Amino acid sequence: MKHRRETNQIIAHVTKLSEMAIDRGDYVLSQEEQGRVDQLVEMRLRGVPLQQVLGEVDFLDLKLRLTKDVLIPRQETEILAERIIESIDPGEGKVALDLCTGSGCIGLAVKKAFPQLKVILSDISPMAADIAKGNAELNGLDVEVLVAHLFEELGEVKIDYLFCNPPYIPAHEFAMLDKSVKDHEPSIALLGGSDGLMFYRMIEEDAKNCLNQNAQCFFEIGYNQGEGVKEVFSGAAWTNQRVYPDYASHDRFFFLEFSSLPGVK
Numbered sequence: 001m002k003h004r005r006e007t008n009q010i011i012a013h014v015t016k017l018s019e020m021a022i023d024r025g026d027y028v029l030s031q032e033e034q035g036r037v038d039q040l041v042e043m044r045l046r047g048v049p050l051q052q053v054l055g056e057v058d059f060l061d062l063k064l065r066l067t068k069d070v071l072i073p074r075q076e077t078e079i080l081a082e083r084i085i086e087s088i089d090p091g092e093g094k095v096a097l098d099l100c101t102g103s104g105c106i107g108l109a110v111k112k113a114f115p116q117l118k119v120i121l122s123d124i125s126p127m128a129a130d131i132a133k134g135n136a137e138l139n140g141l142d143v144e145v146l147v148a149h150l151f152e153e154l155g156e157v158k159i160d161y162l163f164c165n166p167p168y169i170p171a172h173e174f175a176m177l178d179k180s181v182k183d184h185e186p187s188i189a190l191l192g193g194s195d196g197l198m199f200y201r202m203i204e205e206d207a208k209n210c211l212n213q214n215a216q217c218f219f220e221i222g223y224n225q226g227e228g229v230k231e232v233f234s235g236a237a238w239t240n241q242r243v244y245p246d247y248a249s250h251d252r253f254f255f256l257e258f259s260s261l262p263g264v265k
């Protein structure tokens with residue numbers, strides 16, 4: 001059943017017809033379409049994730065292109081983007097940064113919800129930044145895209161809303177990941193150092209110079225990292241730390257604010 005559904009999705013993608021039309025089974029593929037379908041089915045049979053085979057994915061109400069150079073946006077990250085959209089109320093002149101943006105999914109979903117908000121997407125991977133830029137154009141969204149290690153290219157800009165789904169898989173868990181993830185998604189998007197918390201530590205250190213007072217920060221975290229991130233962000237500069245679970249009741253989201261007490265870093 002799954003195979004049939006996926007084959008129909010591939011045929012619908014190639015022919016630009018709806019899956020329902022394909023399911024009726026009365027459409028005859030041209031030779032060229034059949035060749036393309038065969039090629040994509042063969043990729044899928046080699047274990048390439050369906051989203052990479054199709055080269056696109058839906059994320060909330062966005063259509064996003066993707067390649068093997070970016071993480072396939074996950075359902076948890078859609079929840080994160082929804083929570084951010086529910087939680088913020090950006091006034092005039094506010095700036096948001098989607099750090100480790102990958103396909104651009106989080107920042108672009110927020111930009112779509114708040115067109116007046118200035119949104120910056122940033123990633124260390126030039127390939128990811130290119131994809132994020134293309135996705136902004138595809139969805140008619142005007143954002144700035146940077147290629148940078150964390151906050152490095154921000155210059156004087158100060159951030160009011162920080163969104164980040166950094167690499168957070170501990171090195172020792174990498175081998176246990178599903179083959180489709182390990183073999184087909186970029187390791188630079190996954191590996192978060194020996195305990196998975198390396199990026200949160202770097203961000204805690206560097207963010208203090210880049211955030212405006214009362215900046216709101218929204219992170220995705222690993223399934224058991226709630227206590228760990230609370231510890232990382234336990235300094236006096238941070239307030240209102242909250243860990244929220246995903247639908248499987250695992251730690252998944254970490255929200256907090258930057259209070260920037262004078263003299264406190």
Ligand SMILES: C[S@@+](CC[C@H](N)C(=O)[O-])C[C@H]1O[C@@H](n2cnc3c(N)ncnc32)[C@H](O)[C@@H]1O
Pocket residue numbers: 070071072073074077099100101102103104105106122123124125128148149150165166167168188189190
């Ligand atoms: C877990 S993926 C998240 C992608 C996307 N935000 C999402 O939620 O689907 C992490 C991203 O961080 C990027 N990255 C890795 N190291 C980085 C660094 N030092 N500075 C900035 N981005 C980095 C990777 O290229 C990857 O796109």
